[in-house]
Amino acid sequence: MFEKESYDGTRERNYERLLKQLEALIEDEPNTVANLSNSSALLNQFLDRVNWVGFYLMDGEDELILGPFQGLPACLRIKVGSGVCGTAVSEKTTQRVENVHEFPGHIACDADTNSEIVVPLVKNDRVIGVLDIDSPELDRFDSLDESYLEAFAEILTKYL
Numbered sequence: 001m002f003e004k005e006s007y008d009g010t011r012e013r014n015y016e017r018l019l020k021q022l023e024a025l026i027e028d029e030p031n032t033v034a035n036l037s038n039s040s041a042l043l044n045q046f047l048d049r050v051n052w053v054g055f056y057l058m059d060g061e062d063e064l065i066l067g068p069f070q071g072l073p074a075c076l077r078i079k080v081g082s083g084v085c086g087t088a089v090s091e092k093t094t095q096r097v098e099n100v101h102e103f104p105g106h107i108a109c110d111a112d113t114n115s116e117i118v119v120p121l122v123k124n125d126r127v128i129g130v131l132d133i134d135s136p137e138l139d140r141f142d143s144l145d146e147s148y149l150e151a152f153a154e155i156l157t158k159y160l
Contacts, residue, residue: 015148018046019155026159037068039156043133044070050135051112055121056085057129064089067129075109083107088118089127096146098139110134117141119153123160131156 022042026035036055044053054069056078064078064085081090083106088095095118100106103116113134121129131153135141141149 011144012148014046015144015151018042019148019151022152023155026156029159032160033068035156035159039152040068040070043131043152047133049137049140050133052110052132052134054132055129056132058089058127064130069132071134072110075107078107084116084118085130085132088120088130092120092122092127094119094146094150096141100134112136114138115140117145117149119146119149121153121157121160123157128157128160 022039025038025042029035029038040054044050047053052069052071052074054071054074055067056064057067059065059077062080064080066074066076078085080086084095084097084100084103085107087105095116097103097106097116100108100113100116113136115135115138117133119131120127121131131149133141133149
């Protein structure tokens with residue numbers, strides 16, 4: 001597979017391999033649940049210093065519902081505009097939060113989470129869900145993570 005994410009200059013190469021592996025994993029599978037399940041497992045294996053990796057999917061126009069994930073049990077429903085996930089949907093932009101305790105309206109599903117990144121899944125100019133990754137570390141995610149996780153979401157969304 002690949003080594004856990006490292007900070008010695010191989011992060012970009014590891015992320016490139018991750019993207020290739022994602023595409024190979026899902027390109028011939030039409031089932032959304034299977035693809036989201038394997039995608040969350042792949043990211044959970046790849047990323048270090050995280051405690052939750054998964055998806056919330058749109059359920060109607062104003063609410064997200066829990067999808068496939070890796071980690072502790074999570075909040076089932078999140079209103080669009082609420083918390084980090086709901087804000088990512090309403091603003092249709094990635095939310096990279098250094099300290100979730102300072103994020104207005106943060107929804108604490110896991111008390112151990114200190115930072116979070118949420119990437120909207122956009123298909124045909126419509127948000128269909130979000131990729132949500134939590135970490136027990138403050139300021140865990142940087143611009144490189146954001147860039148590659150957005151590319152990950154784009155590849156994944158192409159097959160959903």
